[in-house]
Amino acid sequence: MSVITSKSEDFLKKYLDNASPTGFEAAGQQIWLEYLKPYIHDWYVDNYGTAYGVINPDKPFKVVIEGHADEISWFVHYISDNGFINVVRNGGSDHLIAPSKRVNIHTAKGIVKGVFGWPAIHTRVGEDANLTPKIENIFIDIGAENKEEVLAKGIHVGCVVTYEDEMVTLHDRYYVGRALDNRMGGFCIAEVARLLHENRIELPYALYIVNSVQEEVGLHGAEMIAHQIKPNVAIITDVTHDTGTPLVSAQRNGDVKCGKGPSVTYAPAVHNKLLQLIIETAEANQIPIQREAASRRTGTDTDAFAYSNGGVPSALISLPLRYMHTTVEMAHKDDVNYVIRLIYETLCRIENEHNFKYF
Numbered sequence: 001m002s003v004i005t006s007k008s009e010d011f012l013k014k015y016l017d018n019a020s021p022t023g024f025e026a027a028g029q030q031i032w033l034e035y036l037k038p039y040i041h042d043w044y045v046d047n048y049g050t051a052y053g054v055i056n057p058d059k060p061f062k063v064v065i066e067g068h069a070d071e072i073s074w075f076v077h078y079i080s081d082n083g084f085i086n087v088v089r090n091g092g093s094d095h096l097i098a099p100s101k102r103v104n105i106h107t108a109k110g111i112v113k114g115v116f117g118w119p120a121i122h123t124r125v126g127e128d129a130n131l132t133p134k135i136e137n138i139f140i141d142i143g144a145e146n147k148e149e150v151l152a153k154g155i156h157v158g159c160v161v162t163y164e165d166e167m168v169t170l171h172d173r174y175y176v177g178r179a180l181d182n183r184m185g186g187f188c189i190a191e192v193a194r195l196l197h198e199n200r201i202e203l204p205y206a207l208y209i210v211n212s213v214q215e216e217v218g219l220h221g222a223e224m225i226a227h228q229i230k231p232n233v234a235i236i237t238d239v240t241h242d243t244g245t246p247l248v249s250a251q252r253n254g255d256v257k258c259g260k261g262p263s264v265t266y267a268p269a270v271h272n273k274l275l276q277l278i279i280e281t282a283e284a285n286q287i288p289i290q291r292e293a294a295s296r297r298t299g300t301d302t303d304a305f306a307y308s309n310g311g312v313p314s315a316l317i318s319l320p321l322r323y324m325h326t327t328v329e330m331a332h333k334d335d336v337n338y339v340i341r342l343i344y345e346t347l348c349r350i351e352n353e354h355n356f357k358y359f
Contacts, residue, residue, distance in 0.1 A: 067185025091216030261288030
């Protein structure tokens with residue numbers, strides 16, 4: 001049974017279609033907070049843009065549920081005399097997918113449209129037959145004749161560039177678009193807050209619903225907010241790789257597939273008692289889960305929360321995702337519902353001053 005409503009999906013589309021690149025998350029955070037406000041008692045935004053709502057702010061025991069708000073993008077790096085633009089990454093942007101993509105260049109004057117150009121197949125002969133996209137050779141064309149026309153549009157070194165696209169649904173089964181990593185996590189925790197409100201759940205602790213910034217460049221938003229909130233427990237949601245598609249090794253990357261439920265991770269940063277509570281909750285509520293192992297870091301905000309404030313019991317619930325860091329990221333609707341339900345049901349099982357001591 002779906003817990004997602006038509007109003008929820010309207011919010012999701014608006015949230016995903018909006019650009020929220022690393023370091024420039026403000027517009028997306030405003031959309032997220034406006035949706036969240038009816039379901040919380042208070043809200044805050046820190047100095048770098050991490051937004052969070054609070055339920056029961058006066059209670060001393062603090063539980064965090066968290067996703068990250070930022071998406072990968074590009075920075076304008078160089079403008080040639082003949083009006084072409086070179087870029088550098090802002091986060092883990094994939095240069096291989098760039099050619100032929102339409103882009104939005106964000107300036108003080110507004111959005112400037114452009115495309116990542118690429119030589120036609122007819123011209124790639126001889127020594128150019130094996131030409132491949134590299135960070136050094138991809139370029140943006142806005143139709144300008146020269147550098148002066150580019151500058152006149154308000155474009156300068158440091159302007160952020162995002163892909164132009166919109167969320168769609170495939171086979172009434174998959175959400176598809178850019179930035180599901182990880183605004184889908186922000187969507188899930190907002191839906192948890194909605195369910196708690198609509199079902200009139202009285203939590204015995206303070207719940208912080210946190211949408212962090214700057215995960216894509218080093219978990220920095222989570223680092224900052226963990227020290228500000230000082231939580232007792234943190235449940236993080238992010239995405240993980242669907243390894244059931246062609247060209248991906250399940251043996252190397254883990255056996256996870258879309259449509260089979262969220263994945264829980266075993267890792268040094270993941271607290272065993274909290275993980276066990278999540279697994280028991282899934283079993284009690286017939287929520288399917290998958291399992292992964294991370295040999296060192298999880299690579300998610302789990303690490304930032306776990307190793308803050310002398311150690312915070314933390315766990316990771318991941319949404320299987322196809323084609324991560326592309327413009328066609330795909331998430332199964334069932335998995336999104338399961339992530340929401342699993343976080344919600346786990347919160348209902350956590351007691352005030354819950355025992356998460358190591359032994």
